[in-house]
Amino acid sequence: MAPYRTKQFEEIVKINHFDLSVYYIGRSVKTRDWKVENSKLFKEYHLTGYFKLGNHYLLYKDVKRVVLENDIFLLGGYNSTAMFIFLFYIKKYHKKAIFVMDGISPKKLAESSSIKFLVKSKFIRRMDGYFVNGQVSRKYLIKNFDVNPDMIFNQYLTVDVDRINEIVKGSLNESKIDKINKFVILYSGRLLPRKRVSDLLTAVSISGIKNKIDILIVGSGNELTNIRRLGKELQLNISFIGFIENQDELFEAYGLANCLVLPSENDPWGLVVNEAEAAHLPVIVSDACGCALDLVKSGINGYTYESKNTNELSEKIIQVYNAVENGTNMGAESFKIISKWKFSDSAQSFKNLIEKLGS
Known part of the structure; x- marks a missing residue:
């Protein structure tokens, strides 16, 4: 269960008047324990599993019954x-299957010839339609x-997007951190090695303007201790806010920032960028x-840079800093972009x- 997924499905139901049932198979993720209410617009079930392996089970109860009771299936991954x-029962009973893909790192666009690829290929190529996120997913499916x-x-x-815009434009709760009078760079997300938050700290330290920059880190994870230590070594001004369960409070934190940086070395998408753009922030x-x-x-609304290249990241930080200081409204451009990427568009x-499947 995730807040963005619930709202996405609710909008799909409202606009299309579908009878939707959602079956959850995954267990909760410790660093993503969001506060999510059950939907009143679609039915939700947790499938009973047997023989646990990792985050899932090997066998699940009532799959055949579920397939017989429904017409079209969105399968979220492999x-x-x-x-x-x-998929076995869907094909056996001649139902329709749609592959759902939230994204993939552009660094992983090229698949290798391996057993994993063969299994994945067998699964993906049996789909009737594909509901995927952005250009990266489209390129991945066509290429491989x-x-x-x-x-x-x-x-x-x-x-x-509309809710975040409303919150950020309203009154902000600044009690969580010291009052900030500098250029504020926000990192929001899990603190994991692959997120490379340390790159952000290094880039700020070599920018030549580190005394003009405050870093706001929202999130938790096993890299927190290392990040705190590095921040002290580099003599950076960093404010830490842990994982924020309440989404409205999270978006208030975005209102304290001047820019968001997402320095991951492997990120299928990065919904924090959607959030930042809805909050009128430039993004790197x-x-x-x-x-x-x-x-x-x-x-226009920010920059991309080569992953792990802290020198280039530092240059981009300086460019956004100068643009904002000189009155260039990159944040407004971010909002224009994300305003065409809403639940209604989904x-x-x-x-x-669905219409294409029936044609």
Whole structure:
């Protein structure tokens, strides 16, 4: 369960009047324990699993019954045996299957010839349609699996753009951190090695303007201790806010920032960029993030840079700092971009996919 997924599905139901049932198979993720209410617009179930392996189970109860009771299926990935069990019955009973993909790092666009690829290929090529996020997913499917481009529809996976805009434009709660009078760079997300938050700290330290910059870090994870230590070594001004369960409070934190940086070395998408743009922020995103191809326009609303290249990241930070200080409204351009990437766009795209399946 995730807040953005719930709102996406609710918009799909409202616009298209579908009878939707969602079956959860994954267990909760410790660093993503969002506060998510059950939806009143679609039905939600947790499938009973047996023989746990990692985040999923090997076998699930009632898959055949679920397939017989429904007509069209959205299968979210291929990393669980449940997806293959579902696909077996879907094809057996001549139902329709749609592959759902939230993105992939541009660094992983090229698949290698391996057993994993063969299994993945067998699964993906049996789909009737594809509901995927952005250019990166589209390129991945066409390049590696020869998927018919006419059956690929943009998922427009996003966040509540209007709600974030409303919160950020309203009164801000500044009690969580010391009053900030400098240029504030925000990192929001899990603190994991692959997120490379240390690159952000290094880039600021060599920028020549580190005394004019405050860093605001929102999130938690096993890299927190290392990041704190590095910040002290580099003598940076950093404010830490842990994981914020309440989404409204999270978006208030965005209102304290002047820019968001997402320095990941491997990120399928990066919904924090959607959030930042809804909050009217310029963004600096590594080229290893799936969203970079769609949501970042170089020199317009921010920049992309080569992942792990702290010198280039430092240069981009300076460029955004100078642009903002000189009155260039890159944040307004961010909002223009994300205003065309809403739940309503997702719902319309899904409607087009369903119509295409029936044609």
